[in-house]
Amino acid sequence: MLEKYDRAKLLDEVWTDAVTVVAPRYQLSDVGLQKLCRRLQIPTPPRGYWTRLKAGKPVAPRPKLREYIGHPMHLFRTPAPPVPPTPLPLDERLAVLLASERDPANHIVVPDHIRHWHPLVVAAQQSLKKPVIDQRDMPSTRRPALSISVSPAQQARALKIADVLLKAFEARGYPVTQGQHDVNICMLGRLYHLRLFEACTKAAYVPTAKQLADQAKGAWSYWPKSHYVPTGRLQVLINEGYAGKVMDSDRLPVEAQLNKLLEQMATTAVESLVNAERQAVIDAKRQQLREAALERKRLQDSERQRLGQLETDAHNWRRAQAIREYLDALEQTLDARGSVVDQQAFIQWGRAKAAWLDPLLHEVVDILDEEIKVPF
Structure with a gap:
């Protein structure tokens, strides 16, 4: 894509700094910049302008930019030629074979x-x-x-x-x-x-x-x-x-x-x-990254499993606590009515199930732990 010159910017540059300063910005020599300005119809400071300005003497005022009436293509910057790729060094094995032949x-x-x-x-x-x-x-x-x-x-x-x-x-x-x-x-x-x-x-x-x-x-x-x-x-x-x-x-x-x-x-x-x-090096690096990713994935899966178990234990602990609180309330209500003895077996059974649910009491064994297979 062609790049268009900014004539107003270039005018400001050549009247603000000397040609020797501006030319490198456009990858041009001093003479090349002067030719570019003439082609773009941009006035440049007259000879002796910068010496007089430095000495504090009066100088010509900066002119206004006039409308461009030249060839339209002169407004576009010529693209720089492509830089040829740097040749790769000759492989030592090939150099030996070529020298032999x-x-x-x-x-x-x-x-x-x-x-x-x-x-x-x-x-x-x-x-x-x-x-x-x-x-x-x-x-x-x-x-x-x-x-x-x-x-x-x-x-x-x-x-x-x-x-x-x-x-x-x-x-x-x-x-x-x-x-x-x-x-x-x-x-x-x-x-x-x-x-x-x-x-x-x-x-x-x-x-x-x-x-x-x-x-x-x-x-x-x-x-x-x-x-x-x-x-x-x-x-x-x-x-x-x-x-x-x-x-x-x-x-x-x-x-x-x-x-x-x-x-x-x-x-x-x-x-x-x-x-x-080269492909072997790429494959080895890819394998190394794969193994690292797999190890990271195994760690992630392990963490997810531990977190899942923690959530399950916390949930079961809350269930056990809820059962205990309910049984305490039930026992108080029945005691007030004088019928707690009739429900004592149920209350003991409930407390046993709460103990089985409680993950803090791992030694509790219950029939619910059994895996029962019914033969055909």
């Missing part, structure tokens, strides 16, 4: 010839002999082999890249295993899967000479309007590109970017680890 001694090189293939790459080679044909008519490995979906012209290259990558993972201490569906790489306790993919472009389908000849003879024929054409550009994906992705470009082939791929994986793995650690 950027060390020339650890540069991953794809050789021209491979003598001993990785067992999982051998399995992928066998799978490509009887491939699955995907919707782009591209041969792909059958699960659970290493996921490779490239044209026959790129298969040898893709297999070499996969072989070098899997060996590089293992050399760095990242176990490589065959999962139920994909080849998994375990980095910092997180599982990632590898996929090699060749991009395609969609082009108009060009019928073969045989198809055209059959059509010319009147034979039934059909061909699609378009088809996919392999581009020859490989992509190496980690978790479908969400944890790392490199691809052939006009400047660099995939083979020159394999260390970059591992850097991306390391970044994702450390971020996941940091997030898990």
Whole structure:
């Protein structure tokens, strides 16, 4: 939301204090404030005004603020540019991994010839002999082999890249295993899967000479309007590109970017680890607050129970006192009539019940204390 300048306030400020004092209030320099006042059509003190005022000499009177006739947008304050967030310090574990990948001694090189293939790459080679044909008519490995979906012209290259990558993972201490569906790489306790993919472009389908000849003879024929054409550009994906992705470009082939791929994986793995650690701290604090709240709740429930028992005891004590007072009055009335002897058993029974009700007399036992279960 745009903030509008208060012209009357600014006029009062520039005629009360020097420009050097007023300018910082608007995050401007002295020259910038002068330009702002001209844009807002606010007169400023002439040169030498403050020197003459300090010396006690007569100065120009403060002018009145005239009606603004400039561009309406000049009345609004330009919002300050957003302050970029302070970048978080690089995690020490990630810094070590990145430094290792950027060390020339650890540069991953794809050789021209491979003598001993990785067992999982051998399995992928066998799978490509009887491939699955995907919707782009591209041969792909059958699960659970290493996921490779490239044209026959790129298969040898893709297999070499996969072989070098899997060996590089293992050399760095990242176990490589065959999962139920994909080849998994375990980095910092997180599982990632590898996929090699060749991009395609969609082009108009060009019928073969045989198809055209059959059509010319009147034979039934059909061909699609378009088809996919392999581009020859490989992509190496980690978790479908969400944890790392490199691809052939006009400047660099995939083979020159394999260390970059591992850097991306390391970044994702450390971020996941940091997030898990941060969440563990949050969960521990939440659990601590929960346990404290539960303990407080137990104390509260205990206090409520004690208070309830106190109220019950007080109520029963008042009942016992009321019965005793009634029996005393009854006894006096009967004594005056001379018939107290006839009601003496009732009076004794009543006093016994009052004693049973009285919480101050805990030793009193009565039939009312019994829990009687009548058998069927």
